[in-house]
Amino acid sequence: MSNRFLSSTAKNLQPSGIRRFFDLAAGMEGVISLGVGEPDFVTSWKIREASILSLEEGYTSYTANPGILSLRKEISKYYRTKYSLSYDPNSEVLVTVGASQGIDLAIRAVVNPGEEVIVIRPSFVSYLPTIELAGGIPVPIETTAETDFRPTADAIRHAVTDRTKAVMICSPSNPTGTVLNQSSLQEIADVCIEKDLLVITDEIYAELSYDEAHVSIASLSKMRERTIVINGFSKGFAMTGWRLGFALGPDDILQAMLKIHQYTTMCASTTAQHGALEALRNGWEDVAHMRKHYQRRRNYIVRSFQEMGLSCHMPGGAFYAFPSIKSTGFSSEEFAEKLLHEEKVAVVPGNVFGPSGEGHIRCSYASSMEQLQEAVRRMEQFIARHSTQEPFLVDQKTMQT
Numbered sequence: 001m002s003n004r005f006l007s008s009t010a011k012n013l014q015p016s017g018i019r020r021f022f023d024l025a026a027g028m029e030g031v032i033s034l035g036v037g038e039p040d041f042v043t044s045w046k047i048r049e050a051s052i053l054s055l056e057e058g059y060t061s062y063t064a065n066p067g068i069l070s071l072r073k074e075i076s077k078y079y080r081t082k083y084s085l086s087y088d089p090n091s092e093v094l095v096t097v098g099a100s101q102g103i104d105l106a107i108r109a110v111v112n113p114g115e116e117v118i119v120i121r122p123s124f125v126s127y128l129p130t131i132e133l134a135g136g137i138p139v140p141i142e143t144t145a146e147t148d149f150r151p152t153a154d155a156i157r158h159a160v161t162d163r164t165k166a167v168m169i170c171s172p173s174n175p176t177g178t179v180l181n182q183s184s185l186q187e188i189a190d191v192c193i194e195k196d197l198l199v200i201t202d203e204i205y206a207e208l209s210y211d212e213a214h215v216s217i218a219s220l221s222k223m224r225e226r227t228i229v230i231n232g233f234s235k236g237f238a239m240t241g242w243r244l245g246f247a248l249g250p251d252d253i254l255q256a257m258l259k260i261h262q263y264t265t266m267c268a269s270t271t272a273q274h275g276a277l278e279a280l281r282n283g284w285e286d287v288a289h290m291r292k293h294y295q296r297r298r299n300y301i302v303r304s305f306q307e308m309g310l311s312c313h314m315p316g317g318a319f320y321a322f323p324s325i326k327s328t329g330f331s332s333e334e335f336a337e338k339l340l341h342e343e344k345v346a347v348v349p350g351n352v353f354g355p356s357g358e359g360h361i362r363c364s365y366a367s368s369m370e371q372l373q374e375a376v377r378r379m380e381q382f383i384a385r386h387s388t389q390e391p392f393l394v395d396q397k398t399m400q401t
């Protein structure tokens with residue numbers, strides 16, 4: 001009945017496909033979940049200790065709207081050291097409530113109703129709804145495993161209209177794990193310069209790049225002035241529950257984001273900001289340790305998929321493998337539901353990330369090696385039981401680990 005009170009925006013918003021699927025798994029005993037998109041590590045003790053200490057010292061008030069200045073300085077130093085990018089901590093750095101709020105602020109600060117934002121798909125589930133909530137129109141570009149889920153310059157150029165405002169990219173990507181290397185980023189940059197577009201780059205998995213150093217599109221020539229960088233502490237530092245992220249960009253855009261932030265949120269959590277400061281100052285060994293474990297798990301799970309006959313491109317980053325399940329003849333929803341019911345392994349059907357995700361499943365390897373080994377054993381049984389007459393073909397190109 002109270003339905004009549006709801007806004008049409010809220011009514012039309014679809015619940016996340018991931019959540020819908022995990023409602024199915026809730027309450028089932030003995031499920032191994034490869035579904036969650038968060039580290040299985042607990043935040044390192046020194047970060048937790050710094051936050052506790054800040055409480056003991058009485059830091060319990062609001063901070064400055066854009067965040068504690070020392071944290072903004074440390075974030076600025078991080079991007080200068082890692083990417084040779086210079087952002088003024090006073091006007092070009094904003095501490096946000098997770099990368100999630102950074103994405104929302106970036107879109108709201110730049111998109112007018114009816115303007116289009118190009119999104120590379122398969123993509124993180126929140127991009128499209130966030131654009132729609134701002135009154136914008138998402139324009140998806142579908143990519144496939146054949147091109148390692150990289151968009152071509154032509155595909156982007158083709159999608160641009162006179163209403164296009166921005167291109168959203170995510171590298172390393174959720175859900176595919178694809179890392180956009182220098183040449184892919186240059187292709188995107190060339191179109192954005194040619195068509196005068198902004199780039200919103202989600203770099204939340206930057207610290208989880210395994211094979212090559214992560215490149216930020218903002219560091220390419222003439223890109224800093226047309227790029228909003230979104231990043232945060234959730235993934236690399238295993239701090240999802242702390243809800244802390246940051247945005248970097250030219251000061252006029254960052255100041256617009258700050259206005260929205262100060263009216264809607266005031267500031268990010270003071271306690272979390274003190275933890276984040278410690279993370280950037282002294283947390284790097286722990287990041288390297290976690291990255292080493294993820295890389296080992298990635299190599300194991302991708303090889304296991306290939307051995308069970310599921311072709312799987314080698315994800316360069318994040319903690320997701322995105323194998324194809326097309327050889328089984330099941331749709332991604334059917335595969336995920338059957339696997340859950342028959343073998344109690346929860347994965348995310350690829351179609352929730354867009355039509356190009358159909359025929360794939362997203363498996364998070366942010367789980368212990370023991371859990372992964374058991375999940376692999378169960379999946380092998382499942383595949384063997386449902387294998388069609390044709391032997392599965394292993395994609396040779398993706399065999400190297």
Ligand SMILES: Cc1ncc(COP(=O)(O)O)c(C=O)c1O
Nearest residue numbers: 037098099100124174204232234
């Ligand atoms: C691509 C991507 N961006 C942003 C987020 C949200 O990060 P945060 O926890 O910092 O809000 C996630 C979380 O899964 C993600 O996968």
